[in-house]
Amino acid sequence: MQVAVQHDVAPEVVQELGGFLERRREQIAQRWADAALFSTVFTVSRDEAVEACKAVVDALAEVARSGRLEDIDAPGFGAVKDQLGRMAASRARAGSSPAQIAAEVAGLREPAAALLRAEFESAREHAHACALALSVLIGTLRLVVMETTLSAGEELIARQRQQLMEVATPVIRLWEGVVAVPLIGTLDSARSQVVMENLLEAIVEQRARYAILDITGVPTVDSLVAQHLMKTVAAARLMGAECIVSGIRPAIAQTIVHLGIDLGSIITRAGLADALAHALTQQGIVVSPRPDAGANAR
Numbered sequence: 001m002q003v004a005v006q007h008d009v010a011p012e013v014v015q016e017l018g019g020f021l022e023r024r025r026e027q028i029a030q031r032w033a034d035a036a037l038f039s040t041v042f043t044v045s046r047d048e049a050v051e052a053c054k055a056v057v058d059a060l061a062e063v064a065r066s067g068r069l070e071d072i073d074a075p076g077f078g079a080v081k082d083q084l085g086r087m088a089a090s091r092a093r094a095g096s097s098p099a100q101i102a103a104e105v106a107g108l109r110e111p112a113a114a115l116l117r118a119e120f121e122s123a124r125e126h127a128h129a130c131a132l133a134l135s136v137l138i139g140t141l142r143l144v145v146m147e148t149t150l151s152a153g154e155e156l157i158a159r160q161r162q163q164l165m166e167v168a169t170p171v172i173r174l175w176e177g178v179v180a181v182p183l184i185g186t187l188d189s190a191r192s193q194v195v196m197e198n199l200l201e202a203i204v205e206q207r208a209r210y211a212i213l214d215i216t217g218v219p220t221v222d223s224l225v226a227q228h229l230m231k232t233v234a235a236a237r238l239m240g241a242e243c244i245v246s247g248i249r250p251a252i253a254q255t256i257v258h259l260g261i262d263l264g265s266i267i268t269r270a271g272l273a274d275a276l277a278h279a280l281t282q283q284g285i286v287v288s289p290r291p292d293a294g295a296n297a298r
Contacts, residue, residue, distance in 0.1 A: 267270030
């Protein structure tokens with residue numbers, strides 16, 4: 001998407017700015033390499049910082065040549081978006097706020113503007129016009145950095161959410177051939193999908209014949225989640241394992257009945273211990289009831 005220049009910058013001024021950035025590429029990069037945005041990220045080698053700066057200068061020169069000073073989607077920015085995003089993320093991990101990162105990007109203007117004023121010292125009016133175009137271009141660069149940073153942050157949050165869901169749905173090996181997923185907290189469609197994937201992987205790895213879904217810690221279940229659970233049971237059967245659902249709360253039982261969901265084909269037990277006892281009994285393992293506590297006391 002091309003955005004029209006809104007600061008009344010003449011086309012010849014824009015082209016002159018692009019030429020200036022190309023001519024002064026090395027000098028601008030050397031000055032920018034000492035700026036916090038680059039120096040605090042490329043700490044091992046200053047040469048790496050200089051090369052990173054050159055890439056950004058090249059991108060700005062290309063954008064200026066295209067005349068799209070205020071277009072964050074200008075092709076020239078494409079080559080450096082990933083790099084700028086990594087740099088901004090590194091600054092954020094170091095404790096810099098988005099406002100500080102934006103200020104660091106804005107701070108790149110003055111070193112370049114000083115070189116520009118020196119080059120056009122004999123033509124002050126022309127220098128002022130080029131400086132205005134440079135300010136617009138650096139402002140767009142700041143928006144590109146912020147947009148890239150936000151996108152990277154959203155991706156990180158999504159990955160962390162996925163990792164948390166996987167951690168929150170562990171598959172436990174209770175006995176040889178018996179695995180269980182003790183679920184705690186709210187179940188939504190995304191987490192139900194993770195439960196199915198983790199359980200099926202465990203069935204294959206453990207060669208399990210019985211899989212227990214314990215929902216004692218789940219406060220409520222809606223129709224969509226109930227359907228996911230039933231699909232999980234069906235998928236487990238296709239993998240050669242019998243699935244047992246345990247710990248259905250009274251409120252959840254009433255919800256399932258009111259929704260008209262048929263669980264007649266699914267084995268259910270009151271609790272995890274009962275489900276494990278059923279799985280062991282089916283394998284020919286005798287499970288003796290626990291002695292009464294009162295009898296032990298006597």
